[in-house]
Amino acid sequence: MLLTISTTSRPATDLGFLLHKHPDRVQEFGQSFGTARVFYPEADEHRCTAALLVEVDPVRLVRSRGRSSPDFSLGQYVNDRPYAASSLLAVALADVFRTARAGRCAARQELADGPIPLEIGLPALPCRGGAELAHRLFGPLGWTVDAAAVPLDERFPEWGDSRYLRVTLRGALRLADALNHLYVLLPVLDDAKHYWMAGDEVDKLVRAGEGWLAAHPERGLITRRYLGRRAALTREAFARLAELGDDLEETLAPPVEEETAGETGGDAVDDSGGEIRTPPLNVLRREAVVAALEEIGARTVIDLGCGSGQLLSALLARPAFTRVTGMDVSAWALAMAGRRLRPDRMPDAKRARLELFQGSLTYTDARLAGHDAAVLMEVVEHVDPPRLPALERVVFGTATPAHVIVTTPNAEYNVKYEFLAREGGPPARRHPDHRFEWTRAEFAEWTAGVCERYGYAVTLRPVGEADPEVGPPTQLAVFTSRGRR
Numbered sequence: 265m266l267l268t269i270s271t272t273s274r275p276a277t278d279l280g281f282l283l284h285k286h287p288d289r290v291q292e293f294g295q296s297f298g299t300a301r302v303f304y305p306e307a308d309e310h311r312c313t314a315a316l317l318v319e320v321d322p323v324r325l326v327r328s329r330g331r332s333s334p335d336f337s338l339g340q341y342v343n344d345r346p347y348a349a350s351s352l353l354a355v356a357l358a359d360v361f362r363t364a365r366a367g368r369c370a371a372r373q374e375l376a377d378g379p380i381p382l383e384i385g386l387p388a389l390p391c392r393g394g395a396e397l398a399h400r401l402f403g404p405l406g407w408t409v410d411a412a413a414v415p416l417d418e419r420f421p422e423w424g425d426s427r428y429l430r431v432t433l434r435g436a437l438r439l440a441d442a443l444n445h446l447y448v449l450l451p452v453l454d455d456a457k458h459y460w461m462a463g464d465e466v467d468k469l470v471r472a473g474e475g476w477l478a479a480h481p482e483r484g485l486i487t488r489r490y491l492g493r494r495a496a497l498t499r500e501a502f503a504r505l506a507e508l509g510d511d512l513e514e515t516l517a518p519p520v521e522e523e524t525a526g527e528t529g530g531d532a533v534d535d536s537g538g539e540i541r542t543p544p545l546n547v548l549r550r551e552a553v554v555a556a557l558e559e560i561g562a563r564t565v566i567d568l569g570c571g572s573g574q575l576l577s578a579l580l581a582r583p584a585f586t587r588v589t590g591m592d593v594s595a596w597a598l599a600m601a602g603r604r605l606r607p608d609r610m611p612d613a614k615r616a617r618l619e620l621f622q623g624s625l626t627y628t629d630a631r632l633a634g635h636d637a638a639v640l641m642e643v644v645e646h647v648d649p650p651r652l653p654a655l656e657r658v659v660f661g662t663a664t665p666a667h668v669i670v671t672t673p674n675a676e677y678n679v680k681y682e683f684l685a686r687e688g689g690p691p692a693r694r695h696p697d698h699r700f701e702w703t704r705a706e707f708a709e710w711t712a713g714v715c716e717r718y719g720y721a722v723t724l725r726p727v728g729e730a731d732p733e734v735g736p737p738t739q740l741a742v743f744t745s746r747g748r749r
Contacts, residue, residue, distance in 0.1 A: 265318040265353045267446070268305070268385035269439075273375075276312035280304070281372045282439050283314055283364050293360050297321065300356040318356045348428060349389045351451035358447050365447065365472075367440035382442055384433040388414065391429045392455040398431055400482055401449050404603065405441075406596075407433040441596070444472040452489040465491055466501045471696065479572035479600050500682070502544075545728050546574075549671055549738050552727045553641055554578055556742050557585070560667050562637035566591060568625055568659065569643035573601030580605070580614060589619045589635065598622055626654040632663035640670045645698045652710075660718035660743070668720070668743040670711075671727060675701035676734040704735050711741045719746050 271279050280287045287307035293300040298320040306313045358365065369376035384407075391398055395411035402409045410432040413425035435442075448469065469477070469490050477483055484502075491497040543551075553575060557565060563586045567575050570590030579588045592598050598620055607615045623629045625640075625647070632638070638659055647655055659668060678684050678691035678701070686692055693701050702710065711722045720743040726736030 265347065265349050266387055267316040267349065267353060267357065268313055270311060270313040270383040271380050272311050273380040275309045277307050277309065278372055278375055279312040279314055282369050282376055283361055285314060287312065295356055297352055300360050302360060316357060316360060318353055320352060347388055349386050349450055350454045354447045354450040357443060361443055365440055365443045367438065376439065379436040379438055381436050382439065384442065386431040389429045389431045390427055390454040392427065395429055398429060398453060401452065402433055404481055405445055405476060406437055407435040409433060448472050448486065448490060452486050455489050466497055469501055545737055549641065549727050550575055550578055552740055553639055553669055553671065556669050557637055560637065562667060564635045565637050565639060566632060566635040567639045569640060570601055571597050573604045575639065575641060576601060577605060580618060586617060588617055591621055591623045593622065593624050595622055625658055626651050628658055628662050632658065635665050637667040637669060638663060638665045642671055644670060645672050645701055648699050656714055660714055660720065664745065666745050670741045671738055672707060673701050674735050674737060674739045675703050677731065677737045679734060680731060704739060707739050720744060721746055
C-alpha cells in the first residue's frame, strides 16, 4: 500500500518538520499487521514528497484478527490487503503521523496552523461507489479530485475496469486536516474495516472529523460506513455530532442502501421501523434562536461564530431580516458557509443582504457594531474562561447591539447522554474543544454579571425537552439593552 504527500510550499522540505520525519532518512514502524516505512522520493526547496509504504504480512494479519472478524478461509491469506489502500493504511497513517494529525509542530507551528499546497497520491484505492463517490466525499472538503478507474488488465480492455481507483487530490489545506480526511475516508471508500472495532470507534471518528464532518453533505454515509453500519454506534455518533454545533440534521438510524441514492434525508426510523418525529437538538436550537429574533423584532443580525452557515441560511430565507452578517475566526468555516449559501447563485436582492467576514470575538472590531441583534449560538463554551471578559467587552461593551442571544449546553443534562458517561466520575463534556460547560445556576450567574456590568436585562429559556431533575439539554439567554427596551 502506498500513499504519497507532496507540497510546493517554499521551502518544500519544511514538510519534514510538519510530518516529524526527516527527509534524509528512511524510518520504519512496526504494525500488528506488518511494517510501515516513511521515505522521501524527492526533497528539494521547490518540491518535496513523503511516501508512506505499508507492507502487510497476511499471516500476521490473520493472527491479529479479532473474534468478531469474518472468517474467509483462504481469503484471509489471498486478498488485496498488501496492495490496496484500506483501513490498514489509515491505521498506519494514524500511528506514523500522530503528531502531525494533531496539528502540532514546535519548529514550524505557524506553518502547521495554515493551509499549504498539497498533492496526495493513492495509486490503488478500492472504492465501492466509483470515482463519483470519491468526488462526493473529497470535493466538499476543498480538494480537487482526479480519480480514474484502474482496468482489470490493460492487455484485455474488454474485461472492463476494476473497483480500484487511481486518485490524486490537490488543494491548499492544513496538513493536519488532510491527514484526518484520509484517516476517516479511506475505510469509508473501501466500505470495510480490517481490524477489530473497539468501543472507542465513535471517539476516533468525532476527533478526526472535528471541524469538517458535521458540515459535510455526505456525513450520514461517512458515519455509517466508518462504523460498519452498526446501528447503536451510528446513533451515538449522530447524537455526538449534533452536539458539536449547528451543522448536523441527520437521522438517527441508517436507511437501507444509502449509497444508491445519496443522503437525501427523509423521515427517521428507529431499529423497530417506527418513525422518530422529534427533531435533532441542533434544529430545535436554531429554531429557538430564529423565534427569539422574530419576537424581539430584529431586522439586522450578526451571527458571531457562524460556522458553516446553517443559521445564516435560515435567516436569509426570511425577508424580514434585512441584513444578515456572519463572522467566524476560521477561514475554513467561512469557506464552508460560502459553499452552503452560494451567494453567486442568489438573486441580487438576497445577496445584498448577506455579508461574511473573518474575525475574533476577543478583539475590538468596528464591523461588529450596527446590528439590532447579535447571536452567540454554542460559542461561549469554546472560549477559555480567562478570555470571557474580553468577549463580553467586545460584544456587550463595544458592539452594543440592542439584543444579544446566547445558547450554551446545560452541563447538568450530560448525565442523560450515555456516550458521556465516565466510570467513577462526572460525565465528560459534550465536545473536546469545550473549555467549560455551565450548569443552569452557573449560566444564570454569568448572565446576571453581564447585565450588571454592561447595562442589559436578561430572560432565560430552555431549548429541547426539559428533564424534571436536570433541566433542558440547551439553555438560551436573551439580553436586552436597558437603554433600548
